[in-house]
Amino acid sequence: MPHKPFIRTLRAQWLGQQLRELREQRGMTLKLVSEHLQRDMSALGRYERAEWPIRRGDVVALLDLYGFHEAGERDRLLRLAEEVWRTDRWDEDYGDVVDASFIDFPWLESKAEQVCSYHAMLVPGLFQLREYAELVIRCVEGPKATEEKVLRWVDLRMQRQHVLDDRSNTKVESIIDESALRRQVGSATVMRAQLDHIVQLMQHPNVQVRVLPSRVVLHPGVDGSFWLFKMPEPYPAVGYLENLAGQLYVESPKSKRFVDTYDRLREAALDPRESAKLIGTIAEELQ
Template sequence: MPHKPFTRTLRAQWLGQQLRQIREQRGMTLKMVGEFLQRDHTALSRYERAEWPIRRSEVVALLDLYGFHQATERSRLLTLAEEVWRVDRWDEDYGDVIDSSFIDFPWLESRAERICSYHAMVVPGLFQLPEYAELVIRAAEGPEVSEDSVSRWVELRLARQRVLAEPGSAAIEAVIDEAALRRRIGSPGLLRDQLDHIGQLCRRRHVEVRVLPTTVRLHAGLNGSFWLFVMPPGYPAVGYLEGLAGQLYVESPKSDRFIDAYHSVRDAALDPDESAKLIATIAEELS
């Protein structure tokens, strides 16, 4: 009987990316690694692309060859190798093994073909001006947050926005609740500048913004904001949520609910032209 195709799980993708990064840091090519380990270098390439599942023993051999002996990080990679087939939520069993830096939002953004999202409360982070982002971060983190932390988080948020400008970047689709656009964050002038900025982004070919009017009372986004990363062919979509309990990544088949919810709110929203007009109208009201 033919073998069931391996699902390119998020764990497998992340493990492959980490192994590739370590190899490149050591200045080694796949051909060199294959010769050292007497393995087919094309197979090693498939491991790095998560096309084939990699065994724990093979990860051990690669890490030994790379001289990668940092105990904590090595343990994390070996744990991933044991469970590359799993598609559970990342927060269910990993606790002390996987922290928020081990799989990250920017990594998904860099790999996705389309980044789809619904925003109920504030303007999407990818669209935020620095002043707007700072106020949102301070409100979320509380009065005791350090200035260094705020500055670092603002810089990270702005760095992520390069996906808006780089040629060949992922398509960006955002559905923003009208209430989020009208929420007075900062001065009227700051909000007007923020809305004008969104209006300018709407003109970019790979950016689509739709506004969900407040007149739409019942919709699939009532549970809050969410993201959907549509990956290249062969890689399942990934859903993402964040809140007071932390970050949550959801893989197929559970991410199918994110797909359905996004299509629902997108269909209920205004089309891009109508959305741009409403954004401009709200900005004019602040003048």
């Protein structure tokens, strides 16, 4: 009976990425590592690409070879190695890693062929100007947030926006609810600049924005905002949700619901030309 193919889970992809980065930081080739560990070079490459599940013992051997002995980070990588087959409970099992390191979300953005999202309340973070982003982050973090923490999160948000560069291979497509565009964050000057910025970004060849008009009362996005990362073949799509309970990554086959919902929202939204016109009208109405 033929073996079922290994599902390229997020855990396997993340672990492979970390192992590849450690190897490259040490200036080692796959050939050199395979000779040291007496492993097949093609197998090590498949581990890094998440094509095969890597055994915990092999991860230990690699970390030893790379001289990676930091206890906390080492334990996390070994924990991933033990559970590379899992696709669930990221928010419960890895919340401390995700929140503290801010690795996964930017990593998914950089690896995806297309980043799709629906936003019901605010302008998406990838499109936010610094002034808009700072106001949002200060509100979300609350009065106990230190100035250092707020500015750090603002800087991280700005750094993520490199995926919008014309030279980027990542396609970014967002559907924004009209109410989010009319919700004034900061002064009218800040909001006008934010709306004008979105229209300017729409000129980038890899960026597409569609507005879901307020006249569409019932639509598939009534459950709220979400992200969808369409990964290159053969990696499956990944859905992402964030709320007060934490961050949730949804993998195949459950992520198909995100794909279907996004496609239906896209059909209900205005096309890019009509969307740009509506955004311009909303900006002009600001006093």
